[in-house]
Amino acid sequence: MSATSALGALGRRLAGSRVVVVSASILFAIALIALLGPLVSPHSYQATSLDERLAAPALADMRLFGTDDLGRDLFVRTTMGVQVSLLVAVVSSLVSLVIGVIYGAIAGYAGGRTDAVMMRIVDTLYALPFIFFVILLMVYFGRNFLLIFVAIGAIHWLDMARIVRGQTLSLKEREFVEAARLIGVRPMTIILRHITPNLLGVVVVYVTLTVPQAMLVESFLSFLGLGVQEPQTSLGSLVNGGVRQMEQAPWVLLIPATILAVILLCFNFLGDGLRDLLDPRGADR
């Protein structure tokens, strides 16, 4: 079967899964609104307004989500929060993907003692409460964006490494790898050129499951005041701000909390759905 027809078959199966289609569409819609919203709205994310503090959501004047305790427009701030949270989640998932794929592929391809030691290290790292180390990093080295990406990526590569290793173990027995080895291609080249491209399908699915986890970590940090810094914002810091205002103005909490929950739910459904499609054994029917 050629690559294009395999992709076509996968595409048809994807379109047939209601969960996948619905959650992907919702995510797409949210991302689109988050990107276009700030362009349409007349307000900026950091302009404060003393006489419009804690205004309730209204259609008039494009105050769709109301304002926060400093009179800043919540719709624009929420769109920015979604942008930041998605960006952090996607980039740090890619970081974890790169580390995980390289580590897992090397362990799986090398096999034997190297594999055993490398996987033992992964097992050991599994037992560590990484989130506290991320906080430690944030405390010591300030809260810059790059650090958030790397720190969150560094937590989630473990799962990826395990999955990739398992796949590599079976891939390396295949004829095309044997052929490459036979004509003298070096191990590192085999891993990069022949093994990695074939891991793509599985890896894509697990990235969809990593994204919500990374998002959760970022929001957790921002909620504690250790993530993205004012006047920039993310969904976690918006929820945190909402907690302080929830008695007078519940919408300041409810709107970003709901959006964050919906995004997380959709990613989880999407990842689960994709996994079931690619790996029918895991499906429950």
Next chain:
Amino acid sequence: MQQRGAIRFALTRLLCAIPTLFFVILIAFLMMHAAPGGPFDDERALPPDAAANIERAYHLDEPLLTQFGRYFGGLLRGDLGPSFRYADYTVAELIGGALPVSALLGAMSLVIALAAGVAAGVLAALKRNSIADRLITGFALTGISIPVFIVAPLLVLVFAVRLGWLPASWASTDSGARLLLPVIALSLPQIAYIMRLTRGSMIEVLASDFVRTARAQGLDTWSIVRHHALKPAMLPLLSYMGPAIAAVLAGSVVVEQVFGIPGLGQLFVRGALNRDYTLVLGIVILYASLVIFLNLLVDILYGFLDPRIRHR
């Protein structure tokens, strides 16, 4: 013979856990010293003499290795050093004051999560595809996706602010009712996970041959579950206990913040925001050793309960 295998397995695990803990401490310590800016950097710069005096008092002028040796030696004696921000307090005193509340909170949440999660999971597995099962499964998916820092404020908003049934903050009352909302917030996601795990493994066990045999002998469903199916179905749960404990620790940081509980989590966040290096370092080491130790315990228990695992 079998017993000896399990003991050997336990010993290897123990031998792995000790260097892990040592490296964790070493790395956390080195990170602290690689950090730009010292703990005494303030808006106003200190005169050089005073700065040198403080550095000497806290042994910051010694070589790094000596400092680590001093810190590690102190750790072995239970001495975590002085707090850099709360003058006159040692880190151990601060932790000692905050630990009991957090331990109570965490233990209650785990017990409730286990009880409710297993009960709901078994029910869902027995009544598979019924309305009750759908409801429970739906709740589990939602519970897994919605983080503690959303659940906790929402609980406050509904039950404390709107309905006024329960106290919203720790300081507002002395009664046990103030424990209720924090424990619920902390245990809900764990109930969801445990329920999902129990349901899955229970369905698998119920489909196995020995259950069919028991059923053929005329045992009713309830005694099959109680005497035959429950124990093997619990095994996967045991390995989830490690992650569950780590999640409850992370969750307690949020919950203590939301409810204003003077526990370890709040101490940690305040230390982090104040850049109280020794305090944060001490709490991270405590959390890490707790998680490593409990994981070790789970592993060892597993080795005794499930003979297959030792032969890997």
